Amino acid sequence: MIILVGYASVEGQSRKIAERVAAEVEAAGDRALLLDIGLGGEYALGHPEAAILCAPIHAARYPAAFVAFVRQEAEWLNSVPSAFISVTLLVRSELEEERQEAQHFPDGLLSETGWKPAMVHHAAGALRYSEYDFFKRWMMKRMAAQEKAPTDIHHDHEFTDWTALRRFVADFRVTART
Numbered sequence: 430m431i432i433l434v435g436y437a438s439v440e441g442q443s444r445k446i447a448e449r450v451a452a453e454v455e456a457a458g459d460r461a462l463l464l465d466i467g468l469g470g471e472y473a474l475g476h477p478e479a480a481i482l483c484a485p486i487h488a489a490r491y492p493a494a495f496v497a498f499v500r501q502e503a504e505w506l507n508s509v510p511s512a513f514i515s516v517t518l519l520v521r522s523e524l525e526e527e528r529q530e531a532q533h534f535p536d537g538l539l540s541e542t543g544w545k546p547a548m549v550h551h552a553a554g555a556l557r558y559s560e561y562d563f564f565k566r567w568m569m570k571r572m573a574a575q576e577k578a579p580t581d582i583h584h585d586h587e588f589t590d591w592t593a594l595r596r597f598v599a600d601f602r603v604t605a606r607t
Contacts, residue, residue, distance in 0.1 A: 442516060443554070466498045514550045548601055570582055
């Protein structure tokens with residue numbers, strides 16, 4: 430089976446997640462077609478037989494290029510087994526209401542685009558202090574302190590649960606074959 434693994438990334442964690450998904454797909458014997466949706470490229474093999482898309486949410490929005498891609502491809506995405514990985518630090522929040530809010534981020538995207546993925550996975554992202562400018566680093570450090578997250582700005586901190594992601598990909602492959 431050929432599975433499109435499409436992603437949009439802002440600071441690199443969604444790309445890293447998509448690369449891991451593609452590696453899991455390939456290790457299990459299927460073919461992964463990795464596509465950076467943010468670059469606006471196209472895949473040349475026609476439409477793959479399934480799709481897993483991955484995007485981060487920042488300021489309550491997914492990247493515009495990602496939303497445009499999903500809107501453009503919604504009919505096809507709904508015709509094949511598809512899944513979505515939503516990436517946000519809020520899924521690891523200390524506050525229950527923030528974790529609940531993170532669970533509903535995809536609702537707006539799906540409503541706006543008409544896409545109906547069979548599965549949705551919520552992945553925690555990363556604090557990439559090395560990628561931030563002075564102002565963003567200061568803001569993220571303050572927010573991290575409120576959440577009891579790491580505030581050492583000399584190191585990046587990753588929160589993605591790779592075991593849960595591996596299970597999600599395995600479950601999707603089973604679902605895609607039924």
